[in-house]
Amino acid sequence: MTIANLPAIRACRPAWNKGRVIGQKRPLMPKHVWAIRVRLEIAENHRDLALFNLAIDSKLRGCDLVKLKVADVYASGQVKERASVIQSKTQGPVRFEITEGTSKSLARWMDEPLMVGSEFLWPGRFHERLHISTRQYARLVREWVSFIGLDATSYGTHSMRRTKVAQIYKKTGNLRAVQLLLGHTKMDSTVRYLGVELEDALAISESVEI
Template sequence: MPRVLFPAVTTKRKAWNKGLLIGQKRPLMPKQVWAIRTRLELAGNLRDVALFNVAIDSKLRGCDLVKLRVTDLVKAERVRERVSVIQSKTKRPVQFELTENTRGSVTKWVVSPEMIGCRFMFPSRFHDRPHISTRQYGRLVNDWVMSIGLEPSGYGTHSLRRTKAAEIYRKTGNLRAVQLLLGHTKVDSTVRYLGVELEDALSIAEKFDI
């Protein structure tokens, strides 16, 4: 009896991004930054307050943020006002400022009992990891935005990286300054990262009469 061959059936895999909002994550607005910061401070979560504040001020990628060492931010028992680190992605240095509020939160965190003997600013609670992972950082960001009623699918770790940069661009229109602060090698990267449109550029140009 001849063997009957049936057509091969391939299982249709569900797309990994089905139902998810894909694309650039939104920066936080100033009032949202203060809402998250206030909630963390009221909860007495010293680590998360410091992490959130440093993330906003530094404008670092998550992979660089979680690897910050205590010595990167603190010198001679004082928190630095300006910090320079080498970026993992570009291998180039980038500088950032720490505001007074951020310096205060970092000071409280580094002198806490949890930080005794720690080399990294944000140590992991797992013994086999020296610092928190980017995945854990992402989960924290998710919790923070949800705590103030935001839809988490619209935000991520890059939201914190973009927040201060977007605000600086909004107020000054200075792409070159934002490029330096983000550590981009090309201004085109900054344009794409901020989502600058022609309408934005024209609006800025209209403010100048020469």
């Protein structure tokens, strides 16, 4: 009796991206930003409110945001109006503004007992971890958007980075300004990041009635 050599049967593993939305994450709309702020203020969650506000203002990548030090945004007993940091990805500097609301939330966070003597702006809970991780930050973003009923799979840490620049481009059409604020070295990167060509095409299409 001849036994055929059949290929080994392997268990089918689910795709790593099953059930996930892959691709660019949506920026938050102004109404979403204010809704999240209100929820965090009501909860008196000073750390998350300061982190959320600074994420919007700074437009930093998550890896740079979580590593911010107190000295980056605080000097001479007060929060700076503007700050500058070196980006991990490009090793180039990027500057950002700290608006009044963000300044107030940061100052409130600085008064927390956990911040006494802390070098990092978002200290970790354990001694071996000096600051929160990017994974923790991503989890917080999911919680924030879920708070106000948004689909967490459609938003992520890059939503925070894109939120303010999306509004700036929408109101001014100034790509160069957006490029500088994001710290991109090439304009092409900014165009792709904003999805400008697609958004412009859709806007044109929506304005034409036939």
